[in-house]
Amino acid sequence: MTQPASSPTDHLLDELQWRGLIHQSTDETGLAELLASGQQSIYIGFDPTATSLHVGGLMQLMMLRRFQRAGHRPIALVGGATGMIGDPSGKSEERNLLSAEQLQRNVDGVAAQMRRFLDFDGEAGFTGSNGALLLNNFDWMQGYSYLEFLRDVGKNFPIGAMMGKESVRSRINSDAGLSYTEFSYMLLQAYDFVHLSREHGCRIQAGGSDQWGNITAGIDLGRRMTGEQLFGLTAPLLTTSDGKKMGKTERGAIWLDAERTSPYAFYQYWVHVNDEDVMRCIAYLTEIEKAEYDELAERTEQAAGERAAQKRLAQWMTELVHGDEGLASAERATKILFGGDIGNTPDNELQEIFADVPSQDITADQIEGEGLWIIEALQLAGLCSSGGDARRSVKENSISLNSVRIGDEQKRITRDDFAGRTVIVLRRGKRKYALLKLSSDASPK
RNA sequence: GGGGGUUUGCCCGAGUGGUUAAAGGGGGCGGACUGUAAAUCCGCUGGCUAUGCCUACACAGGUUCGAAUCCUGUAGCCCCCA
Numbered sequence: 001m002t003q004p005a006s007s008p009t010d011h012l013l014d015e016l017q018w019r020g021l022i023h024q025s026t027d028e029t030g031l032a033e034l035l036a037s038g039q040q041s042i043y044i045g046f047d048p049t050a051t052s053l054h055v056g057g058l059m060q061l062m063m064l065r066r067f068q069r070a071g072h073r074p075i076a077l078v079g080g081a082t083g084m085i086g087d088p089s090g091k092s093e094e095r096n097l098l099s100a101e102q103l104q105r106n107v108d109g110v111a112a113q114m115r116r117f118l119d120f121d122g123e124a125g126f127t128g129s130n131g132a133l134l135l136n137n138f139d140w141m142q143g144y145s146y147l148e149f150l151r152d153v154g155k156n157f158p159i160g161a162m163m164g165k166e167s168v169r170s171r172i173n174s175d176a177g178l179s180y181t182e183f184s185y186m187l188l189q190a191y192d193f194v195h196l197s198r199e200h201g202c203r204i205q206a207g208g209s210d211q212w213g214n215i216t217a218g219i220d221l222g223r224r225m226t227g228e229q230l231f232g233l234t235a236p237l238l239t240t241s242d243g244k245k246m247g248k249t250e251r252g253a254i255w256l257d258a259e260r261t262s263p264y265a266f267y268q269y270w271v272h273v274n275d276e277d278v279m280r281c282i283a284y285l286t287e288i289e290k291a292e293y294d295e296l297a298e299r300t301e302q303a304a305g306e307r308a309a310q311k312r313l314a315q316w317m318t319e320l321v322h323g324d325e326g327l328a329s330a331e332r333a334t335k336i337l338f339g340g341d342i343g344n345t346p347d348n349e350l351q352e353i354f355a356d357v358p359s360q361d362i363t364a365d366q367i368e369g370e371g372l373w374i375i376e377a378l379q380l381a382g383l384c385s386s387g388g389d390a391r392r393s394v395k396e397n398s399i400s401l402n403s404v405r406i407g408d409e410q411k412r413i414t415r416d417d418f419a420g421r422t423v424i425v426l427r428r429g430k431r432k433y434a435l436l437k438l439s440s441d442a443s444p445k
Numbered sequence: 446g447g448g449g450g451u452u453u454g455c456c457c458g459a460g461u462g463g464u465u466a467a468a469g470g471g472g473g474c475g476g477a478c479u480g481u482a483a484a485u486c487c488g489c490u491g492g493c494u495a496u497g498c499c500u501a502c503a504c505a506g507g508u509u510c511g512a513a514u515c516c517u518g519u520a521g522c523c524c525c526c527a
Contacts, residue, residue, distance in 0.1 A: 241483090274483060305480040338481055373494070389474085392489060396475045410494095429475060 012070035018290060019283040021063065023209045023236040026219060031231045034203065035072070039130060041202035042067045042233075043075035045137075045189065045211075048083045049098070051109030052257035055247025055269075058285050058317075059238050061117040063206050064132070066287075068118060073130040075202055076114050078107045080138030082189055087214070088167050088182040107136055113256050116321060133200065137192050153191050156224040157217075162186060165213040186217045193218030194225050206233040238284055241276040256321050262356035263318055263326035264333045268431075270314035271307070271334075275300060278309045286316045329355065337433065347421040354425065358382055359435035367438070371414035374399070374406060381426050381434035393428055400427045 013032060016022050025031055034040060044060045046053070053061070064074035083103050098106070111134055114120075118132035162168060165186065171178040193215070196202040205215050215232035222230040238246040247254045247269075254269045255261040261269075273281055279297050282288055288296075296309040319327040333353045336345065345353070360380050366372045372380075375390040378399065384390035393399050394409040401417060402425050413436070417424055422438040 268481080271481065275480095276483080278482095303480095304482075307480060307482070310480095310482080334481085375494075386491090387493065387495090388491080391495085393475070396489070398475050431481060 012066060012072075015066065020280070021235045021284060023234045024212055025233045026216070026231050027229075030229070031204070031233065034231060039072055040067075040204055041073040041075055041133075041196070041200055042204040042206055043077050043193070043196050043202050044206050045077045045079055045082065045192065046110060047087065048078050048080065048103055048106035048110050050255075051106050052255045052260055053110055053113050054253040054255045056238070056245065056253070057256075058247075059208065059235055060206070061114065062285055062287075063235060065117050068130060068132060069287075071130055074118055074132045075196060075200060076111075076118065076132060076134050077192060077196070078110055078134070078136050079189075080104070080107050080136040081141035082137055082185065082192070083107075084138075085181055085185045085188060087185050087189070088171055088178060103138075107138075109257070116256075116323075135196075135200075137188070137195075140195055141188065141191075149187075149191075152225070153187055153221065156221055157187060157190075161220070162217075165217070167210075167213050186214055189214045190218040190221040193230060194222050197222055197228055197230055198226065203228065204231045204233060206235065208237050209234045210237065235284070238281070241274060246277070246281070258322060258326065263322040263330045264356035266321065267314045267318045267327070267330035267334065270317050271310050273310055273313065275304050278313060282309060282313050282316075286313065288312065288316060329353075333357075337431065347423060350421065350423050350425065354423070354433065354435050357433045357435055359423075359437050361437050361439040363439055367413055367415050367418070371412035371417075372436075374401075374411040374413060375409060377413055377436060378426065378428070381436060383426055383428040383432060383434050398429050401425070403427070 013035065042064065044064055046057060046060065061076075064076060068074045080103055083098060083106070084100070114132075114134065120132045120134060162183070163172075167186075168178065168183065171182075193202075193205050205218060207215055212232070212234050215234065219230045219232055222228050240246055249269070253261075254266060256266075258266075270281070278300065279293070282293060282296065292312075296312055299306060299308045315327060315331075318330050322330070329352070333356060336353050358381070360382065362372065362380070374394065375384075375387055378384040378390040378393070379387065383399075384393055391409050394406060394411075397405060397407050399406045401411075401413070402419075413424065418438065424436045426434050426436065428434075
């Protein structure tokens with residue numbers, strides 16, 4: 001361990017090791033030798049279930065990125081074909097089939113996001129020889145006839161082995177059952193691996209631990225069809241200490257797309273990671289070095305209250321996914337929202353800080369005369385679901401307007417509350433914000 | 446096809462004909478404590494410009510001064526017999 005590693009590949013395996021990223025692998029020594037013998041290609045499949053990836057896909061993207069940085073060629077495979085079928089692994093019931101058009105939109109969206117993680121054209125210090133590839137299995141599956149596929153591929157799949165796979169066994173006797181289509185999923189993914197080994201010399205497939213069955217199916221198929229020795233590597237699943245999948249909140253998944261999950265919300269998600277989970281996230285998802293990792297672990301131990309590790313994690317992730325800009329705005333917003341008083345912040349700054357926060361336009365006449373009733377305003381802003389809900393929250397003293405608590409449910413918002421600005425900040429509880437914006441067409445007097 | 450059971454609020458689940466907007470739990474939302482954590486504790490959790498009104502216990506009717514609770518029919522789920 002004290003010996004400095006002699007090549008990027010040695011670094012790579014050591015790194016995967018200390019980060020705990022190797023859950024299972026086939027023929028470890030063989031794999032190490034293969035990697036040491038020269039540049040390799042490694043592939044991971046991505047399910048195009050939406051136009052954006054979410055936090056759940058980060059592990060995989062980072063895995064490819066680590067390989068690329070160590071000099072290997074990453075292949076991101078989007079499952080245009082397999083996505084039409086649906087992987088039964090780890091799913092309790094059959095998924096709805098996506099339309100071809102939807103799938104194409106998803107593939108496009110996901111592909112664009114991958115550019116933040118992988119270098120596809122060999123710039124940025126790479127010579128180009130290990131530039132990432134983005135492939136879509138629809139391209140080679142689309143023209144493959146059923147009969148031919150059965151003869152070439154199906155022939156090499158013993159039913160006994162297929163029935164033994166966990167993904168099949170767990171479903172076949174369940175209420176949901178398992179359709180023939182889903183059962184066949186494995187063949188498609190296995191064939192992908194063989195295809196990539198033939199066409200791109202790719203001999204390594206990685207994935208989450210739930211992919212083990214599919215990966216080994218590909219390795220078996222490779223041996224039968226081409227005689228080539230292929231390798232598989234799985235990473236642990238990223239779950240929280242209470243066993244749930246990371247990246248999900250009550251409100252749904254955390255997306256990489258800024259339109260779906262704002263940089264601020266994304267940043268906040270990481271800031272809130274539990275103490276028990278935060279170091280694992282750093283190990284799995286970032287490129288923060290061992291030395292700093294140890295330091296952060298130490299600080300979490302000593303002074304958990306500082307949340308140094310969470311902040312560093314949030315910063316690292318946000319910067320990678322949303323860039324300097326996204327990080328800067330998330331941090332600015334955080335600073336005001338959790339620190340300061342909104343009272344004196346000038347209009348333009350408020351607008352910028354709250355760019356992420358949901359807002360609702362109101363017109364000038366809504367605040368003329370009697371003004372806008374607070375109960376109504378809360379519903380307009382989306383902070384409360386009904387009048388009753390709004391009244392309740394006001395009674396609970398959990399509503400504030402420009403950082404001033406509102407306890408009176410008769411409160412009406414008038415021009416005075418805007419204090420010369422065009423924006424008013426409503427808050428419910430500790431960290432739910434919404435804006436009311438005086439729409440520009442209404443001439444402010 | 447015959448017989449029996451079941452159906453409650455976001456979810457699970459109690460419910461005696463009469464303060465039952467419906468026990469209890471979960472979830473959610475607030476609050477306290479802390480660290481924008483976890484755990485814990487406390488409050489709230491159908492709608493309504495609201496000391497009141499309306500809608501609710503699968504659906505439709507009925508009995509009753511009064512029904513989630515009793516009766517009839519319809520539908521869904523479950524079990525037994527054929």
